[in-house]
Amino acid sequence: MTGIEILSDKCVGCKACLKACPYDAIYMQGKLAVIDEAKCTLCGACVQACKFDAIILRKEEETQKDISEYKGVCVIAEQKKGIIQSVTYELLGKGRELADRLNVELSCILMGHNMEESAHELIFRGADKVYLVDSEKLTHYQDEPYTRVITELINEYKPEIVLCGATSIGRSLISRVAINLRTGLTADCTGLDIDEERRLLLQTRPAFGGNIMATIICPNHRPQMSTVRHKVMKEAEVDKTRKGEVIKKTFPDKLLASRTKILKAVEEETEKINLTEADFIVSGGRGLGCPENFSVIRELAGTLNAAVGASRAAVDADWISYAHQVGQTGKTVCPKIYIACGISGQIQHLAGMSSSDIIIAINKDPDAPIFKVATYGIVGDLFQIVPALAKKIKELTR
Amino acid sequence: MNIVVCIKQVPDTTNVRIDPNTNTLIREGVESVINPFDMYAIEEAVRTKEKTGGKVIVISMGPPQVETALREALSLGCDEAILLSDRAFAGSDTWATSYTLAMAIKKIKDFNVIFCGKQASDGDTAQVGPGISAHLDIPQVTYVKKIEKIDEKSAIVYRMTEEGYDVIETPLPVVLTVVKEINTPRIPSLKGKMTAKKAQILAWKAQDLNVNDKFIGLNGSPTQVVKIFTPSPRSGGEIFQGETDEVVVKLIDRIKDELKPKF
Numbered sequence: 287m288t289g290i291e292i293l294s295d296k297c298v299g300c301k302a303c304l305k306a307c308p309y310d311a312i313y314m315q316g317k318l319a320v321i322d323e324a325k326c327t328l329c330g331a332c333v334q335a336c337k338f339d340a341i342i343l344r345k346e347e348e349t350q351k352d353i354s355e356y357k358g359v360c361v362i363a364e365q366k367k368g369i370i371q372s373v374t375y376e377l378l379g380k381g382r383e384l385a386d387r388l389n390v391e392l393s394c395i396l397m398g399h400n401m402e403e404s405a406h407e408l409i410f411r412g413a414d415k416v417y418l419v420d421s422e423k424l425t426h427y428q429d430e431p432y433t434r435v436i437t438e439l440i441n442e443y444k445p446e447i448v449l450c451g452a453t454s455i456g457r458s459l460i461s462r463v464a465i466n467l468r469t470g471l472t473a474d475c476t477g478l479d480i481d482e483e484r485r486l487l488l489q490t491r492p493a494f495g496g497n498i499m500a501t502i503i504c505p506n507h508r509p510q511m512s513t514v515r516h517k518v519m520k521e522a523e524v525d526k527t528r529k530g531e532v533i534k535k536t537f538p539d540k541l542l543a544s545r546t547k548i549l550k551a552v553e554e555e556t557e558k559i560n561l562t563e564a565d566f567i568v569s570g571g572r573g574l575g576c577p578e579n580f581s582v583i584r585e586l587a588g589t590l591n592a593a594v595g596a597s598r599a600a601v602d603a604d605w606i607s608y609a610h611q612v613g614q615t616g617k618t619v620c621p622k623i624y625i626a627c628g629i630s631g632q633i634q635h636l637a638g639m640s641s642s643d644i645i646i647a648i649n650k651d652p653d654a655p656i657f658k659v660a661t662y663g664i665v666g667d668l669f670q671i672v673p674a675l676a677k678k679i680k681e682l683t684r
Numbered sequence: 685m686n687i688v689v690c691i692k693q694v695p696d697t698t699n700v701r702i703d704p705n706t707n708t709l710i711r712e713g714v715e716s717v718i719n720p721f722d723m724y725a726i727e728e729a730v731r732t733k734e735k736t737g738g739k740v741i742v743i744s745m746g747p748p749q750v751e752t753a754l755r756e757a758l759s760l761g762c763d764e765a766i767l768l769s770d771r772a773f774a775g776s777d778t779w780a781t782s783y784t785l786a787m788a789i790k791k792i793k794d795f796n797v798i799f800c801g802k803q804a805s806d807g808d809t810a811q812v813g814p815g816i817s818a819h820l821d822i823p824q825v826t827y828v829k830k831i832e833k834i835d836e837k838s839a840i841v842y843r844m845t846e847e848g849y850d851v852i853e854t855p856l857p858v859v860l861t862v863v864k865e866i867n868t869p870r871i872p873s874l875k876g877k878m879t880a881k882k883a884q885i886l887a888w889k890a891q892d893l894n895v896n897d898k899f900i901g902l903n904g905s906p907t908q909v910v911k912i913f914t915p916s917p918r919s920g921g922e923i924f925q926g927e928t929d930e931v932v933v934k935l936i937d938r939i940k941d942e943l944k945p946k947f
Contacts, residue, residue, distance in 0.1 A: 328775030
């Protein structure tokens with residue numbers, strides 16, 4: 287029987303499960319916790335929270351595949367205009383570590399056109415094998431052909447773990463692949479570990495805007511698939527002496543066909559540095575007062591070669607375009623240094639930037655919530671502090 | 685044209701506060717709302733209907749209280765609502781959720797375009813939209829920020845990329861997942877609210893959908909949550925106050941190692 291049950295002989299009425307339930311689905315009946323089935327989503331949060339093993343979540347295990355056939359770790363490379371994206375090197379760094387712990391091979395799937403040289407770069411970065419699929423039809427990313435190629439290769443080589451970047455391409459692509467393979471996919475992981483005894487990938491990811499972390503497994507299906515957040519894992523080092531094998535694969539044209547067609551790829555030159563790629567970000571919020579004052583932010587960003595971010599308040603006021611928005615309904619970033627200027631630090635904003643290495647907050651309100659997460663905070667007028675900071679950094683870099 | 689929009693009910697995080705002592709979400713009094721990204725999907729579905737004619741069918745899977753979200757969608761201009769609520773669906777991960785939604789859409793039969801928000805604000809996976817299109821074996825365009833042209837056969841849309849956007853032509857039916865930039869959602873009219881209040885909502889259960897029991901709910905979900913925890917809180921750090929020049933010097937002193945490559 288599938289379902290959830292509270293064992294009345296073990297429940298002591300401590301209410302720990304009530305607090306843990308994200309859906310407000312547990313209530314007290316006398317001294318016993320009771321689950322409201324109309325609200326419960328079987329997420330299992332209460333099972334974790336119960337210190338008395340009084341909550342049981344039962345699941346019928348599906349066993350359809352011989353999962354022991356699956357071996358090895360496989361990274362899906364991402365390229366744009368023939369250039370391997372740095373998230374791929376981060377995946378190779380983590381992938382190598384996981385493969386070594388499992389004592390298996392690390393492979394990499396690379397699709398594109400005229401990419402042979404890059405295939406060797408992937409070996410220098412830790413891949414033992416690179417499956418290279420080179421075709422003019424794969425020059426630009428397209429959902430359908432990329433999905434079919436990866437599905438075919440995974441069915442042929444049967445890796446036990448597949449890692450893909452949690453980028454806009456990666457998230458669109460690998461979701462389709464996971465459906466086709468009838469396997470689990472955990473989005474946007476920030477931590478990956480191995481349960482060596484059970485040979486399982488432990489995938490940790492934020493949920494509820496980063497307020498809760500969840501560790502997720504995929505016990506009975508293979509491969510175990512994750513998308514990994516950019517800038518969280520360390521890039522693999524280059525070792526030009528590394529040896530590996532480039533295996534060229536070809537597929538019939540029919541498999542590479544796409545029903546959607548890219549008519550045009552437009553690059554917007556509004557800001558040179560991509561927010562999600564940036565090592566430094568300077569962000570402005572409501573405290574700026576008007577769109578012209580973003581010049582203060584841009585000046586500091588210029589001295590640091592940083593990207594310009596913004597809070598939702600600034601975007602909603604039309605002071606800057608949505609592409610700059612950091613937070614729950616904008617971009618999630620994790621730079622080395624995040625400088626928040628005139629941003630109060632609403633929970634939605636924090637959700638998008640709280641994993642930055644260092645957070646610097648500049649705000650005139652000493653009680654602003656942003657100071658609670660800031661590594662360093664300056665209480666004061668941003669129109670004095672930010673230009674002074676820019677000036678000082680300029681002097682030092684000269 | 686038959687337009688489908690898939691929505692999810694989520695806890696309203698715009699009012700969420702954090703308990704300063706435990707650093708956990710204070711959920712008391714937190715209402716459920718339509719996932720913010722789905723509001724743009726509803727709006728775009730209704731705008732599309734206003735251009736091409738036809739009707740908008742809104743679907744949501746979840747516990748019975750999801751009915752409120754569906755009524756809100758009706759008040760915003762959707763014409764029909766389908767609630768997928770069954771204990772058998774509980775515990776679905778993204779595989780099982782997209783399968784169940786896809787089976788419901790198959791039951792509708794005549795559909796030209798399916799709108800979804802780019803992701804939900806609680807799970808943040810962005811997997812269900814592409815999942816639906818994979819189950820239905822139809823094309824998808826994710827992160828759509830503009831629909832330039834749409835008719836019964838094809839559409840031209842702008843897909844947001846990290847660098848800018850791609851202009852993509854797609855045949856219909858298609859799944860489009862939309863971003864905030866695509867529109868500004870309307871506020872429900874009084875008439876819309878009245879109609880929504882009285883509207884009949886179709887309720888479909890597992891047995892109505894011709895689903896394979898192995899693919900739905902907890903049993904149909906390949907992934908399994910083994911641990912849930914609150915991240916170790918970021919402790920508030922050093923706060924500087926005083927003369928501008930002084931605080932700036934102090935700050936630079938603290939971060940000079942990180943800045944070093946620049947000097």
